[in-house]
Amino acid sequence: MSVLLETSLGDIVIDLDVQNCPRTCENFLKLCKVYYYNLNAFFNVSKDFLAQAGDPTASGTGGESIWSLIASRTSNSRKARVPRYFVPEILPKLKHRNKGTVSMAVAPGVEGGERGGCGSQFFITLADNIEYLDGKHAAFAHVVEGLDTLDMMNEVYVDQEGRPFKDIRIRHVVILDDPFPDPPDLHVIQPPSSPTRPPDNSTRIAEDEDALATLPxxxxxxxxxxxxxxxxxxxxxxxxxxxxxxxxxxxxxxxxxxxxxxxxxxxxxxxxxxxxxxxxxxxxxxxxxxxxxxxxxxxxxxxxxxxxxxxxxxxxxxxxxxxxxxxxxxxxxxxxxxxxxxxxxxxxxxxxxxxxxxxxxxxxxxxxxxxxxxxxxxxxxxxxxxxxxxxxx
CATH class of the missing domain: 3.30.70.330 (RRM (RNA recognition motif) domain)
Structure with a gap:
């Protein structure tokens, strides 16, 4: 079961482990199906560590699971019963051993409030043997094509918060194979064929802009x-x-x-x-x-x-x-x-x-x-x- 991410640096093909992480893979695939990740920026890139995306606000605090998203688009009563996050599938045998491992970021719980879990944010490792992430985040897939794109992503210039000075964006997502049936009330809204404005209204260098270009x-x-x-x-x-x-x-x-x-x-x-x-x-x-x-x-x-x-x-x-x-x-x-x-x-x-x-x-x-x-x-x-x-x- 695979997904193609068309980014501003190149294409990335991700193979999902649907047998060991069915709920995590279903969440990721259905978010891709409703174009949730289109125009999302890689807002956190750490050299030889990871590249994080999946937050439409590009702030690191946004994003939700597909079930919470569906509930928010239907009725307020159902939205109240559906939490923002789902329980992460963290398996000891799935480790961040190889470069290109894809994991759902696990949000910490808020004391006295909403419990933590997985929403829509994910990251891709940019180096081998990152044992620090094992047991803390839910690995569910790995990159099978586009490692050269990850190498370019690893070399970008970032600010003190890890945000690239020049945006790296997911231009489009193509589902190559999806074994899961669609949840009830799932409505797919086709985005514009040529989107011109990123969802976070970024003031940084646009992903299609040449920062060194000069006028006559x-x-x-x-x-x-x-x-x-x-x-x-x-x-x-x-x-x-x-x-x-x-x-x-x-x-x-x-x-x-x-x-x-x-x-x-x-x-x-x-x-x-x-x-x-x-x-x-x-x-x-x-x-x-x-x-x-x-x-x-x-x-x-x-x-x-x-x-x-x-x-x-x-x-x-x-x-x-x-x-x-x-x-x-x-x-x-x-x-x-x-x-x-x-x-x-x-x-x-x-x-x-x-x-x-x-x-x-x-x-x-x-x-x-x-x-x-x-x-x-x-x-x-x-x-x-x-x-x-x-x-x-």
């Missing part, structure tokens, strides 16, 4: 830029320069960075005014020291003017510094801009527009968003542009 240089650079932009936005939020990290300005606002610290508002306004009417221009400064943070926001009257400024002023020298501009909207993602990086506020493409900072009055009628800073000059210049404010002197 372009993709790695793009990921680094995105992470740097996210960190910068979060820093600006923490110091109070942004109301929140995911804010973005309206489409008629140009974000300019890498400025020379000596560049003033008037300088930028004079340089960028050739592209259209500027509603506001402000170099962002430290609230305490007043020093330039080397980036600014320039609000144009029209979106088209901001587009033109973006294309013309990208990487242009201003006060001996090559500035970098960002414009929100489709222009920065359009292929017509000569392959420049995609736009967005502060280089972020994943930011969502928010109505939270919409201006009141005339600006709300235009449907734009307010600036991320609070400026009196913004309203003054808007009034001048609309003819409501006093003329410039």
């Amino acid at each position: 240089e372009e993709e790695e650079e793009e990921i680094r830029r995105q992470k740097a932009a996210q960190a910068s936005a979060l820093t600006l939020e923490m110091v109070g320069d942004l109301p929140f990290a995911n804010v973005r300005p309206p489409e008629n606002v140009l974000f300019v960075c890498k400025l020379n610290p000596v560049t003033r508002d008037e300088d930028l306004e004079l340089i960028f005014s050739r592209f259209g009417t500027i509603m506001s221009c402000q170099v962002i400064r430290d609230k305490k020291t007043g020093d330039s943070l080397q980036y600014a926001f320039i609000e144009f009257d029209k979106r088209e003017e901001a587009e033109q400024a973006y294309f013309k002023m990208q990487n242009v020298l201003v006060d001996d510094r090559r500035i970098w501009a960002r414009a929100h909207g489709e222009i920065a993602r359009s292929p017509s801009h000569g392959g420049r990086p995609a736009g967005g506020f502060a280089g972020r493409e994943d930011l969502e527009a928010t109505q939270k900072y919409r201006m009141s009055g005339g600006d709300s009628q235009r449907g734009g968003y307010g600036m991320v800073f609070d400026l009196k000059i913004t309203f003054t210049k808007r009034k001048r542009a609309s003819g409501q404010g006093p003329p410039r002197s």
